[in-house]
Amino acid sequence: MFLAPWVMDKEEKLFLLKTMAKLKLPTWYASCFKKHIVKGKLGAMKSHDYHVLTQHILPLCMWHRMTKEH
Numbered sequence: 001m002f003l004a005p006w007v008m009d010k011e012e013k014l015f016l017l018k019t020m021a022k023l024k025l026p027t028w029y030a031s032c033f034k035k036h037i038v039k040g041k042l043g044a045m046k047s048h049d050y051h052v053l054t055q056h057i058l059p060l061c062m063w064h065r066m067t068k069e070h
Helices: 010-022 047-067
Strands: none
16 A cells, blocks of 8 residues: 555654654743653644644654655
C-alpha cells in the first residue's frame, strides 16, 4: 500500500512526540508541550499552543519527513 509522503508511521509519531517533549521554547512563546502528551497522544492545548504547533513546529517536521529519501 502506498501512503502519501506526509503520513507518519508509528515510529515517526513517537519520535515527534518525544522531540516535542524535549523541546525548549523561549519564555512566554508557548507552554511546555511535555505536559500535553498523554499516553502517546497529544492532549488538550490552548489555542495559542495549537497555533505555535501548526504554524511553526509541524511544518519543520513535515519538511524533514517529505525531504527524506525513500
